[in-house]
Amino acid sequence: MTTGLQEDRAALVTGGTSGIGLATARRLRDDGLRVAVLDLDRPAAREVADAEGFVFIGADLSRREDCARAVPQAVAAVGGLDVLVNNAGFQHIAPIAEFPEDTWDAMLHVMLTAPFLLTRYAWPHLRRSGHGRVVNVASIHAQVASPFKAAYISAKHGVIGLTRTAALEAGEQGFTVNAICPAYVRTPLVENQIADQARTRGISAADVEQTVMLESAAIKRLLEPQDVAALASYVVSRAAWGMTGAVLDLDLGWTAR
Known part of the structure; x- marks a missing residue:
C-alpha cells in the first residue's frame, strides 16, 4: 500500500542494510521509489543490497571523503535524489570518565557530522526535486538522557538542532526536513x-x-523496524508536504510523563 508518493523518485538510505535502515529502504521501494542504500563496504552488506534489488553505496561515514562521494555516486546510480534518510549510527556504552576519545569522535562524525554533510551535498538535488525530503532518524535519546551514553545522546540531540535549522533554510526552496525519534526498536x-x-x-x-x-x-x-519505516513513508509522502522541522516521537509514551 502506498501513501500517495510522487512516482519516479529516488532515495538514499544510510545504514540501509540492517535494522531500521533496511526496513525503511524496503518500504520506500514498495512505495515505488528507486533506492540506494549506504553502508560499510562489507560482503554481508552487499549481499543484502543485492538480494533486495537496491543499489549499494559502500562508505564509511566517519570519513569526510566518503561522505563527499556518496551523494554523487547515489545520484549517478539511481538517476537523481529526492529523498535522503540519515539513519546510520552505532552505540558504545561507557561512563564519561572512561569513554574512549576516538570512539567519541567516530560516533559524532557518523551520527551528526555525516547527516550535515550528506544534507549539504544533497541540497541542490533536493531543491531541484520539487518534492524533496530529508528524514533524520534520531532517537528518544534526542529528547531525554540516560547514563553511560554520552556520545550517542550528544549526537542525537544535535540532530534535532540540525533538523530544525535545515527545515528553516529549506522551506523556501521547496523541500522538507524532519526527524523521527523512536524508543527502543x-x-x-x-x-x-x-x-x-x-x-x-x-x-x-x-x-x-x-x-x-x-x-x-x-x-x-x-517497536519493530517496520513501525519506524511506516512513519518515514508518511513523512516523505505528498500528504506530508506541510510538515517540516517536526520532531516526531514514536516513543511508546516515554515522554508523556
Whole structure:
C-alpha cells in the first residue's frame, strides 16, 4: 500500500542494510521509489543490497571523503535524489570518565557530522526535486538522557538542532526536513544490548526488556523496524508536504510523563 508518493523518485538510505535502515529502504521501494542504500563496504552488506534489488553505496561515514562521494555516486546510480534518510549510527556504552576519545569522535562524525554533510551535498538535488525530503532518524535519546551514553545522546540531540535549522533554510526552496525519534526498536543492535545486559545483570532477556528498556514506557513492547519505516513513508509522502522541522516521537509514551 502506498501513501500517495510522487512516482519516479529516488532515495538514499544510510545504514540501509540492517535494522531500521533496511526496513525503511524496503518500504520506500514498495512505495515505488528507486533506492540506494549506504553502508560499510562489507560482503554481508552487499549481499543484502543485492538480494533486495537496491543499489549499494559502500562508505564509511566517519570519513569526510566518503561522505563527499556518496551523494554523487547515489545520484549517478539511481538517476537523481529526492529523498535522503540519515539513519546510520552505532552505540558504545561507557561512563564519561572512561569513554574512549576516538570512539567519541567516530560516533559524532557518523551520527551528526555525516547527516550535515550528506544534507549539504544533497541540497541542490533536493531543491531541484520539487518534492524533496530529508528524514533524520534520531532517537528518544534526542529528547531525554540516560547514563553511560554520552556520545550517542550528544549526537542525537544535535540532530534535532540540525533538523530544525535545515527545515528553516529549506522551506523556501521547496523541500522538507524532519526527524523521527523512536524508543527502543528490536534491531540487531538492541538485541545485542539485551543479551549483554541479561548476562551482566543475571536476569532474563524478557526481564531486561520490561524492567530496563521499557521501564519509562507506557506501552511495554519494543517497536519493530517496520513501525519506524511506516512513519518515514508518511513523512516523505505528498500528504506530508506541510510538515517540516517536526520532531516526531514514536516513543511508546516515554515522554508523556
